[in-house]
Amino acid sequence: MLQKETNCKNMIEIIPINKIGEDERGATHYFDTDRTGQFIIAYRKAGSASGRHYHKGTAATKNPEQIIIMRGEATINWYDVRGEAKGSSKVTAPVQVNVAPWAWHEVVADTDIIVFELNGLEDAKEDTFR
Numbered sequence: 001m002l003q004k005e006t007n008c009k010n011m012i013e014i015i016p017i018n019k020i021g022e023d024e025r026g027a028t029h030y031f032d033t034d035r036t037g038q039f040i041i042a043y044r045k046a047g048s049a050s051g052r053h054y055h056k057g058t059a060a061t062k063n064p065e066q067i068i069i070m071r072g073e074a075t076i077n078w079y080d081v082r083g084e085a086k087g088s089s090k091v092t093a094p095v096q097v098n099v100a101p102w103a104w105h106e107v108v109a110d111t112d113i114i115v116f117e118l119n120g121l122e123d124a125k126e127d128t129f130r
Contacts (some may be wrong), residue, residue, distance in 0.1 A: 005120045012087065018031075037120055052106070062127050065117075068114055068117075072109065073113070076105065
């Protein structure tokens with residue numbers, strides 16, 4: 001089982017998605033969530049950036065924001081909009097990234113990636129700041 005990684009002041013948490021099996025068909029992984037409703041699946045090309053915003057945490061689906069990198073490699077850049085803490089983490093799928101409130105963040109696709117975001121487009125419009 002892989003270990004999770006938490007960056008400075010718990011702004012970003014990287015949680016490996018554990019494999020439960022693999023055979024000639026491929027691999028099976030699992031994760032837990034209490035989220036329901038609409039979710040986003042995004043296909044991003046290498047070199048593109050997504051996010052570039054922060055949340056105050058007033059929307060339940062943004063406290064924390066949860067995304068899963070399902071395929072590919074990405075760099076997660078972030079900084080605390082209330083202070084000086086900042087960081088960057090390289091991740092390789094499959095991995096869950098939890099983004100705490102007040103963390104401005106972007107996901108830069110190092111390769112083509114598939115992202116599964118555990119919220120819908122309408123879930124947090126009032127809690128998204130650029």
